[in-house]
Amino acid sequence: MRQKISAVLVAGAVTAAAVAMDASPTAAALATPPGAPPSGPCALRGITHDVAESAATPAGFARSHGTVRALTLFIDFPDARATITPQARYAEFFPAVTRFFRASSYGRLDYRPVPLLKWLRMSRPLAAYRIQRAATFDPHSHTGYHALSREIVRAVDDSVDFRAYDVINVLAAPNAGPPAARKVLSVTFSGGDMGLRTGDRVPFRNASFIWSRQSGDSAYRILNHENGHDFGLPDLYRTDGRRVATPVGHWDPMDEDWGPSSDFLGWHKWKLGWLAADQVHCAPRRGTPAEHTLTPVPAPGGTKIVVIPTSPRTALVAEARTRGPLDPTVCRPGILIYRVTTNVTSGRGPLRVVDATPRSGGCFTTDRHVEPELTDAAFRPGATYADRRSGAAVTVLGENPDGTYRIRAVPARWG
Template sequence: MERQQTPGGVDRPRLRSVAAALTSLMALAATSLVAGPTVAATPTSMGACALPRTPVHHSAGLDTWNNAYPRPDHALDAVMIFLSFPDSRPLTEPHDLVADHFPATSQFYERASYGKFALRVHPGKRWLTMPHPSTSYRITRDWDPVDRAAYLRDALRVSDPGVDFSNYDLVYLVADPDAPGVDSDATKVVNFDAPMRADGTDIKRAVTVFERHPPDRNVLAHETGHVFDLADLYHRPADGKGDWDTYVGDWDVMGSQFGLAPDFFGWHKWKMGWLDPRQVRCVRPTGTTLLTLEPIAAAPAVGGRAGTRLAVVRTGAESAVAIEARAATGNDAHTCTEGVLIYKVRGGTASGGGPIEVVDTHPHSEACWDRSVYPPLADAPLGVGETFTVPGNGERITVEVADRTSTGAYTVKITTSPPE
């Protein structure tokens, strides 16, 4: 679900010409499916271990790209629009709110993509006043579709005269954080049932930002990930209480924007076009594979050949086990532990349902209880000299971390065998 992550019941800091067309606006929450054409990718280009993209929302499958979403493999431009309300005078200036998110968000993506993607923000310089009081829109995380549609209709109506939407790939609608009706828990991406038409371009979705000043860490990196068809990786308890981070813990910003190791999984980097085929190793279903894994967050060596960043064992028609190295560098500079991370990928599981689950190679211990969003998974990576057999698969997959090189890469042996 495209929303700001805020776990309930957990004792730690809050995790957390348009007018005519707009009259028929229907906004869907991020759990809706936005269909679109695909870009074909052959098994030769993606590899035999590339899971197929399925109809579920934000499928982890990556053999094709959903063209309903922009792919971040080139520079994209984002407009940031600032919305005030007649019942409140803003206490902050737009440039202060820009600084809350940029250049940090652009830098996060520059590091994550190894410089292959640039997010260029174009912020407005003044507040645009909405026609109704903030309280009239009844802004909440689980926003009523009618109220949400009214907000979006008014936001685009007041911004259209001064914004040429044809110049932008992403839209950030930033509300006055001090207005009485603004709920910081409502930050999310909203997909439109039918694209809005403005300035000769389709607007398919918008990021509605209701963050406090200063905001939650990495919140815009998380929400922007949804714009690129990435799923929520947290688990939302049915009653809103309990732990939200049982699927991936600190690993990947699509799980928690507060994670200690928020860089994207190698699987996501492969999906978005940041890893090329030479950096992904499809492991044979039977036998032993010896390889060296460069940390997923490490910057590429200058002038060096692209080393392996991700190993994948196909376990089914829509499932795989992924193996990558995580180290204290780049976006993962503040990680709790280093080592070889193992996780399961399910291409047929929708956003919020656990499309990716980290395998805890130390199930009887935890780490960084004072900093981690979920200490039981903070020590999930396998260390040098350790061996682990992945549970729950018909085939047997054993991962051994033999050594760590002088450059920080890990020497890994993966042994696979068919079901007994």
């Protein structure tokens, strides 16, 4: 980090200092090193050129465990000048985002935001960039995100060493563009080379652009969602315009990232390096039925997921979900079962929760930000789910006095 940006951080005074302290490694983080990359017969291969549910994340995406440094920039426009200070905009997200990642990762992600606390005034009115939901990062266009990012890089290149950062957060003035309730514009460009390099010859990528404001108790989570793309996670909600029921609902912020908080699914925690190898049990094809004890996702330690491959690119996953600090909407605790498909693209349904109580209307119906149908999707003791096509099955045997759950997993028979 160069001297000029250091001076800006000092000018941030209370806000910047408070967040820097909050982002310091905790004793838990130091005691629990990042898990190894997913491996073994349940680490399914799939799409390698984009965000996907493939167990291994391709090169080019930001690392998602250990210390991650996030350069945080602020932009406004001649026709949409910021009406708040950059410190106030920053405080809408931090230290909440840092705390969320620390809790969800069990201390394995030490997320450190580094803000450049000043508004960067873009040279043209907002409309001139033609920022829409489907705006691209086209190096040959004078509009869109490439043009906007090129201007941002020019504005800070003399004061920022981009080599020091893993992700880039660009927070637009909240009065720039339509309200999020009318149109959500926030977007992330991650992974491959986007055709723009900084003065340090660093590719400008793994960049999240946040527009307007979300509503609900945990509005900051739009940044958790967008940074999830920087880490290689796909959109779980449908982006193809099909009018279908939400595939995952409030069980993961890569689907519903508004309203009350919700933790990441266990498959994502494994993919992100937040689980140790012994916290993932694999039921390989043509194996024998076996019993497993699952520790609920909110609690650190213990087995977190059982993976049952149903083909070379698909699997059933079982995990225990109970109410916790990041899961306040869990109104029917139990075993959550979902299907993972690693060769389906982002936004086309790569992961789908199995509903234990279809067409029930759900059990969490008091918050308009939560689509309720899947809120009671968890399977309770005594219930069995069987996948007829593959023969895989999960039976919930019981809940132990310590809050763990016992299940029996029947491996699939295929190939």
